[in-house]
Each structure stands twice: as C-alpha cells, then as structure tokens.
Amino acid sequence: MGLSPDGSRLPTASPSQQPPTGNDVDISGTESSASDSELWENESLLEENLELMFQSVAEDEPGAEIPEDEVWAPEDAEELKKRLKRLGEERFVEEVLVQGGMSDRRCLAAFGVRPPAAFPEQAVRAVLAVVLEREMRRRKRLPEIDTVEKVVELLKTRERIIVLTGAGISTSLGIPDFRSKGSGLYARLESLGLSDPQEVFDIDVFNDDPTIFYSIAKDILPTTQRFSPTHAFIALLQQKNKLLTNYTQNIDNLETLAGISPDKLIQCHGSFATASCVKCNYQVPGTTIFPEMQRGVVARCDRCLSLCASTPTTNPLTGKKRKRRIKNTPPASRKKKFSEDSSAEEEEMNYREAGVMKPDITFFGQMLPDTFHKRLLGNDRDKVDLLICIGTSLKVAPVSEIIGYLPPDVPQIYISKTPVNHIEFDVELLGSCDEVVVELCRRAGWDLTHEMIPKELPEIKISRLEGTGKGGENRFLFEVVTKEGEGEKA
Structure with missing residues (x-):
C-alpha cells in the first residue's frame, strides 16, 4: 500500500511484483501491462521532479538548519530500511507510521530525503509514498559477481x-553527449544564454516556438x-x-x-530516421528535412502546403482563389511548392498554415x-x-x-x-x-x-x-x- 496526499493509505502495486505475463508474449499484441506502464510513467514523473521541487522551496530558506528530529545515525537509518524490506510497504506503514507514530518527515530523512520546512505537508506524504516504493525495488549487488x-x-x-x-x-x-561538463551539448547551450538547456527539447516549448530547436538542430544532427x-x-x-x-x-x-x-x-x-508533421502527422524520411535543420530554418510540411494550395477557398490577403491540386499528394519538388500563378502573399499564408515538421525523437513531455x-x-x-x-x-x-x-x-x-x-x-x-x-x-x-x-x-x-x-x-x-x-x- 502507498500513501495518498490526504494521509490515507492507497493500494499500490510495484511492477516488479506483478504476476509474470509468460515467456511467449507477443510484444506487438494489444494485451500488455497497461497498469505497469501507467504506474511507471506517473511514478517516474514524480521522482524526476523531486530534486527540482526541493531546490525551488529551499531557495526561500537559505541556511536553514536540519531539525533534530530528522537527524539519523547511519546504522539506525539502515535498520529502518531493512525493516521496510522485511515487513513490506503495507505493514511498514501500519507499524511504523500509524501505530508507531513516526512523522512522514522523520521517515523520509532516514532515506536521505529532507523536504524544506515550507514544503506542503500533503506533498510530503505523496513523496514518502514514492520513496518507499522506490526503496522496495532497490536492488542489492550480487556478491559473487565481483571481478x-x-x-x-x-x-x-x-x-x-x-x-x-x-x-x-x-x-x-x-x-557530443548531453551532460558532460564543458563538452556536453547542455554546457554548450548554456554558453548561448539559455537559462535551461533542456527547454530546447521540451515539447511545449517546441510547439510554442520551433525556431528554438531548429536554431541548434545542426549541432545534434547525425551526419x-x-x-x-x-x-x-x-x-x-x-x-x-x-x-x-x-x-x-x-x-x-x-x-x-x-x-x-x-x-x-x-x-x-526515437531517432532522426523519420520526421512527422505536428499538424497532420504526415511522415517522411528524416533526411528530407536535414537541409532545413542544417540551415537553422523551420521545416514545414509538404503535404500541408499542397493541401493549402489545392483548397478552393479565397485567400483573404489577395482575394484570389487558390489553384486546386490533387488531394493528399505532396508537390513533386520541395523547391516548387506553389503553382506558377500563386502570389507571394498566397505563398506566405500557405507557409504559415502548414504544419511544422518535427524529427521523430522523444522530447521532454512526450x-x-x-x-x-x-x-x-x-x-x-x-x-x-x-x-x-x-x-x-x-x-x-x-x-x-x-x-x-x-x-x-x-x-x-x-x-x-x-x-x-x-x-x-x-x-x-x-x-x-x-x-x-x-x-x-x-x-x-x-x-x-x-x-x-x-x-x-x-x-x-x-x-x-x-x-x-x-x-x-x-x-x-x-x-x-x-x-x-x-x-x-x-
């Protein structure tokens, strides 16, 4: 069992404790461990943000002393961890927190997690649930594998x-890798004045302003x-x-x-092997948009451009009707996306309406x-x-x-x-x-x-x-x- 934010206990199931699905499962089948996946994703998001949450609160109370109640001798903390493994999460919560009266914060401190005093108590309870779950899954080294x-x-x-x-x-x-000090991509992006280099690979940032990603795309393009x-x-x-x-x-x-x-x-x-339109999902080989990425120019979807050019509605900028094309077919040439009689205004409007091509790599938030x-x-x-x-x-x-x-x-x-x-x-x-x-x-x-x-x-x-x-x-x-x-x- 886990702990809910309001203090009550909620049943949890570690993926490692789920019944085996068998050795002959068709990995392409529809019957998969949906609960495992959902639990994993939710838990991962919380764990990934724990440190950031603590840091943001800690900034409001610099120099704060650790409360005496949250100080543990190493041997006592280790004994508490052993007790968790011995009892299991449900009985541990019942005996140590409910019957024993240990506070959430003191328990967290034994596992090396100390939320600042300003951290909301309901959030502390949610964090404790994740920490206990993580400790239950923590693997010990195999002593016989040592050389x-x-x-x-x-x-x-x-x-x-x-x-x-x-x-x-x-x-x-x-x-280049991403995280090495000095030589990693994030370090290089910091030198460009980006406050958080990871935002370059944030899906919300990409959707709001794809030029940020395209401005550094050439640095990560596999050549x-x-x-x-x-x-x-x-x-x-x-x-x-x-x-x-x-x-x-x-x-x-x-x-x-x-x-x-x-x-x-x-x-x-994901990978650069393919790229897809964020608007219509039209997919092309990744190399199709490499020229734009190398120039730092946002790549637009050929299919969207073709559909825009073939739509028989009046262009509000020119008062003219767009020339019709065969539906759902991209133009023969990326260099000639519009008909000969298209005006510059029509081309500009079509370009703005077309979806942005995104390499099929997984961004943060996806x-x-x-x-x-x-x-x-x-x-x-x-x-x-x-x-x-x-x-x-x-x-x-x-x-x-x-x-x-x-x-x-x-x-x-x-x-x-x-x-x-x-x-x-x-x-x-x-x-x-x-x-x-x-x-x-x-x-x-x-x-x-x-x-x-x-x-x-x-x-x-x-x-x-x-x-x-x-x-x-x-x-x-x-x-x-x-x-x-x-x-x-x-």
Missing part, C-alpha cells in the same frame, strides 16, 4: 542479454556514416545469438547502421513509444539473464528505471568513463567504452573487428578502485599502457 573475470565468464555463458546504451557509445565518433567499436560489440552479441534487446537512448540511429536487427532494437527516445513498455514488461523482463549498461549516466526516467524492473538475481554490469552513485551495479568497468569492450572481447576469445580497432591491440592495465566510497570495491579502471609504461585512461 572482471566474472564479467567475461558472464559474456561467454549468458544467452539473453539486454544492452542499455547512451550517448557514451557514440562520442568516439565526434558526436556520420560510421558506427563505433561499441556498436560493433552489440552487433557481435547479436551475431552470437546472445542479444535479447538493445534499448538505446540515442537518437543518431547508428544502431541500425551497425546492423542491429529491428526486432532486437528499441529506440527509447510519452515513450508503446514498444518500450510492451517489450520490457511483457517480454524481456521474464527472459533476461544479463544486463549491460554502456555509456549512459542513467539520469533520464523512465529509461533509467529499467534497472529496478528486472529480476534482482540478474547480474548487472556498467561500462562508462564515470561511475554512477545512485544505482548499485554488480561490477563497474570505467574507461572508454570502446577500449573496455575490446578488452572484454579479447579476454573472451572473441574476434571483434572494426576499422577503429588497431590490429595490434594496446596493453590495457586494469586496477581495482579501493576506498572510493560506497560500492568502490566493485569498480575497475581500464587504462591504456603507453610506451613509457605509464597508464593512460582508456
């Missing part, structure tokens, strides 16, 4: 691998016809019949270029494609035997929450340049994604070929990171050994 050798053994023995990828697998091709060694690694897993699904947050469509089969690929945030939930909750969750996350900071929900929706006994491996602290992976392999996967394949005896992989592989020094805080003992740094014998971060 690079164990990771290699998993690669060789597991047959249904989920690979979750982010921008880090494409940076070696010169494609390369190459894929990275990490893409090749995923394709190799597919070739060995080990790839269950590649869930990618990337929009560059390089997975397709690398040969990942459509039935093995879920593009969680739902993820149905295939995401159908595939994960209706199929992959019951089949997966290994998860590998590569090149993602796991900061964007709901994709970042795939981790908590998989069975806790499935090993989870993380590969990236920087560690994550909000998720407990069994092993973290830190370094260049390309260098790490090449070394793993070498140790597994696999032939990973790619034009960017030298024929004579460099020597890789692998060192365990000790004393790096929580979970540090499961982190391994991959470094290329230079000619002088010194390690250089991979």
